[in-house]
Amino acid sequence: LAGGESFAYQSDIARLMRVVVSHLYHDRDVFVRELLSNANDALEKVRLLALTDPKILEPAEQLNVTVLADAASGRIVIRDSGVGMTKEQLAANLGTIARSGTSEFLENLDKGDGSNLIGQFGLGFYSSFLVADRVTVASKTADKSEQYVFESEADAEGFKIAKDPRGPTLGRGTEITLHLKPDARGEYLDVNKLRSLIQKHAEYNSAPIFLWSSTSLDPWAPVAPKTPTEEEEATVEDADEDENVAKADEAAQWELVNDRPPLWMREPKDLTEEDYENFFKATFKEADAPLAWSHFKGDAGSTAFRALIYIPSALPNDFYSKDYVSLNSLKLFVRRVFITSDLGKDYLERHLNWIKVFIDVDDLPLNVGRDSLQKTRALAQIKRNLQKRIYDLFAQIAAKDPEKFSELYSKAGTALKVGAVEDSKNRDRIVKLLRFATSASNETTSLEDVVARRKQGQTQIYFIAGAGQTKDQLARSPFVERILARGYEVLYMTDPIDEMLINSVPTFSGLRFQDVAKDGVKFGDEDEAADADEDELRTTFAPLVAYLKKELAEFVDKVTLSTRLTTSPCLVTAGTFGYSGNMERLLAAQNAGQ
Ligand code: ADP
Ligand code: MG
Numbered sequence: 001l002a003g004g005e006s007f008a009y010q011s012d013i014a015r016l017m018r019v020v021v022s023h024l025y026h027d028r029d030v031f032v033r034e035l036l037s038n039a040n041d042a043l044e045k046v047r048l049l050a051l052t053d054p055k056i057l058e059p060a061e062q063l064n065v066t067v068l069a070d071a072a073s074g075r076i077v078i079r080d081s082g083v084g085m086t087k088e089q090l091a092a093n094l095g096t097i098a099r100s101g102t103s104e105f106l107e108n109l110d111k112g113d114g115s116n117l118i119g120q121f122g123l124g125f126y127s128s129f130l131v132a133d134r135v136t137v138a139s140k141t142a143d144k145s146e147q148y149v150f151e152s153e154a155d156a157e158g159f160k161i162a163k164d165p166r167g168p169t170l171g172r173g174t175e176i177t178l179h180l181k182p183d184a185r186g187e188y189l190d191v192n193k194l195r196s197l198i199q200k201h202a203e204y205n206s207a208p209i210f211l212w213s214s215t216s217l218d219p220w221a222p223v224a225p226k227t228p229t230e231e232e233e234a235t236v237e238d239a240d241e242d243e244n245v246a247k248a249d250e251a252a253q254w255e256l257v258n259d260r261p262p263l264w265m266r267e268p269k270d271l272t273e274e275d276y277e278n279f280f281k282a283t284f285k286e287a288d289a290p291l292a293w294s295h296f297k298g299d300a301g302s303t304a305f306r307a308l309i310y311i312p313s314a315l316p317n318d319f320y321s322k323d324y325v326s327l328n329s330l331k332l333f334v335r336r337v338f339i340t341s342d343l344g345k346d347y348l349e350r351h352l353n354w355i356k357v358f359i360d361v362d363d364l365p366l367n368v369g370r371d372s373l374q375k376t377r378a379l380a381q382i383k384r385n386l387q388k389r390i391y392d393l394f395a396q397i398a399a400k401d402p403e404k405f406s407e408l409y410s411k412a413g414t415a416l417k418v419g420a421v422e423d424s425k426n427r428d429r430i431v432k433l434l435r436f437a438t439s440a441s442n443e444t445t446s447l448e449d450v451v452a453r454r455k456q457g458q459t460q461i462y463f464i465a466g467a468g469q470t471k472d473q474l475a476r477s478p479f480v481e482r483i484l485a486r487g488y489e490v491l492y493m494t495d496p497i498d499e500m501l502i503n504s505v506p507t508f509s510g511l512r513f514q515d516v517a518k519d520g521v522k523f524g525d526e527d528e529a530a531d532a533d534e535d536e537l538r539t540t541f542a543p544l545v546a547y548l549k550k551e552l553a554e555f556v557d558k559v560t561l562s563t564r565l566t567t568s569p570c571l572v573t574a575g576t577f578g579y580s581g582n583m584e585r586l587l588a589a590q591n592a593g594q
Helices: 011-021 030-052 085-094 102-111 115-121 122-129 182-188 191-202 230-238 239-255 273-284 370-375 375-399 402-422 424-431 448-453 471-475 478-485 498-504 528-551 580-592
Strands: 004-009 065-071 075-080 132-140 146-155 159-163 175-181 208-212 254-256 290-301 301-309 330-334 336-338 357-363 436-438 443-447 460-465 490-493 511-515
Touching: 011 102, 011 122, 011 478, 011 490, 030 065, 030 075, 030 115, 030 175, 030 191, 030 336, 065 191, 085 132, 085 146, 102 115, 122 132, 122 357, 175 182, 182 191, 191 290, 239 301, 273 301, 273 357, 290 375, 301 375, 357 375, 375 424, 402 424, 402 498, 436 448, 443 448, 448 460, 460 498, 471 490, 478 490, 490 498, 498 511, 498 580
Parallel strands: 065 208, 330 357, 460 490, 460 511
Antiparallel strands: 004 159, 065 075, 075 175, 132 146, 132 175, 146 159, 208 254, 290 301, 301 357, 330 336, 436 443, 436 490
16 A cells, blocks of 8 residues: 555564464454454444435435455455444554453463454454455545545565545445455455355344356446435336346346345244254354244234244343443344344343344334334333243243253352332242252152142241351251251252342242241141140240240240250240341441441
C-alpha cells in the first residue's frame, strides 16, 4: 500500500498473531468461517441500525456476502454490504484487541480446541494470516464518508491505513482481499473446495452468500447480484430482451451457496445432533456443546413463531453475582431476518438468564423502539411459551436421564430455587424440579417422591434447615431423631435459599412443610390411646413444668411436655412464627458484621 499512515501493533498482537498462525496450521480452513461470521455480524448490525434509521440501507440495498477466488492473481476477495468501518474503526477493530485475556487465551490454547477459541477471544480476523501473507481490507460506512484501506502482512510488526487509491468502490460495507501464500493457492483457489467450506461454515449465517463460480468472465467487473423480488420476477419477461440476456449471463456466474433454508426453519426430524450443536456454537459463540435443546413451533395469538431453546452445559461463572449481565443469550429474528439480541434486561426473568433462546417470529411490529418491542403482546406471549417449554425440557431430562439431570441440577439448582421464589406463575412447574437431601436415601429426592413415600395419615413434609451445614450435621440434630424414630422422612435443607423457598412454597401436593425445630409438628399416627397416655403424663409432670417455667421465664416463652423425643431429655424449639435457630444465627452474624 503506497503512502498512507503506518501504525505499530501493540506488543501483544504481533505475538498473538504468530501463535494463532502456528497453532492452527492444520486447521487453516477456519479463516472461511471467521471472515464469513464477521461479514454476517456486519450485516446484522446494519439491519439493526436500519430499524431506527432506514436511510442507512440506501447506498447498497442488497444485504449479502460475495466471495471471489481469482486464480490469476492468487487472491480471495470477500465482500459484504454490512456496516463497514471508518478509518478509526479499521485501526481500532483490526489493529488492536478489544478483549483482555491474552494469557487466558494462551493457557486455553495449550489445552485444546484453538479453532473455537479464536472466535471466543475476538481473534477471528487474524485467522486471515493462516492462508494469506498479506491482507487488504477496504471499508466504507453508510454516510458519505471516504473509503479507507487497511493493510497488514503476516509476521509484520504493524499495519498501514490509507484512503483507498481506487476511490469509493463500495457503496457501503467491507471488502477483504487475501493475497494467498503460495502454499495455500492450490487448495483455496479451487472453487469446489471453497464452495464446500462455505457450505460447511456458513449454514447458520442469515445473510445470503454468493460465490463467483466461474473463471470465464472477468470476476472484478460484476457487483453482487440483486435477488429479484417476486414482483420483479413477474415483470422480467416484459423487459428489454438483450439486457435480460446480459444480466442472466452475469447472474449465472453468481451461485447462491447457502441456499438451504436456515436450520431453525427445517424440521427436527431432518436434523442431526451435530447440526444442533454446531448451530448453538455458531449462534451463541459457545465453545462447549449444549446439554439439551428443544426446537418447536409455537403460536403467540396473533402470530406464529419458531424457537430453539438451548440449555448450556454450565452457568456463566459470575451468574450469581449482582452485576451479572448476559451477553449473547437471545436472538430475535422476524421472518428470517435478524432483528436484535437485546430485548432488554432479563427478558426471560433473571434466573433463566443463562438459557439460550433463538426466536423467529412471523409477524411483529418493527417500527417501534426496543423498549416498546419488548412490551408487545406477541413477545410477552412468546415469553410465557418459552418459559413453559424450558421447564418442560428440564422435566423431560429429569424423567429420561436422571444422571444428566443431577449434573445440570448441581449447577442450576440454586437458580431454579430463585425461580420458585420469584416466579409465582411457573412456581408449580419449578417446584417439581427441585431436589433435596433426605433421610430416605443417599441420593437427593424430588418432592413428588417424598409425597409418594408418605405414611398413612401424614399431613406434613418434615424438614430441618441449616444453611451451610452438611446433611450429616443436620441428621444428628435432636429435632430430627424423634421423626426418624417414628419412621418418617426428613428433608435436610442445606442451601441458604431453602428457608426463603419454604416461605414462598408453604405446601406441596396438599402437605404442609414443617420445620422440625419449630412448634406444630404433627404425626398422622397419633391415636387416642397415645392421647390418653399423654394426659396422664401431663398430670404427673405438671409440677416440674411449673417449676421450669418459673426458673426459665427470662429465656423461653413456654415450657411444654413432649412425647417427641426418644433419647434427648429436652430440647429448645422456636415458635411457629418465631425465627428458627438457623435464622437467628444468620441474623446475629449480620448484626455482628454491621
Ligand atoms: P470479533 O468478531 O469476535 O469481534 P474479529 O477479530 O473477528 O473479532 O473481528 C474484530 C472486529 O473487527 C469486529 O468486532 C468488527 O468490529 C470488525 N470487523 C471485522 N470484520 C468486519 C466486517 N466485515 N465488517 C465490519 N466490521 C468488521
Ligand atoms: Mg469475528
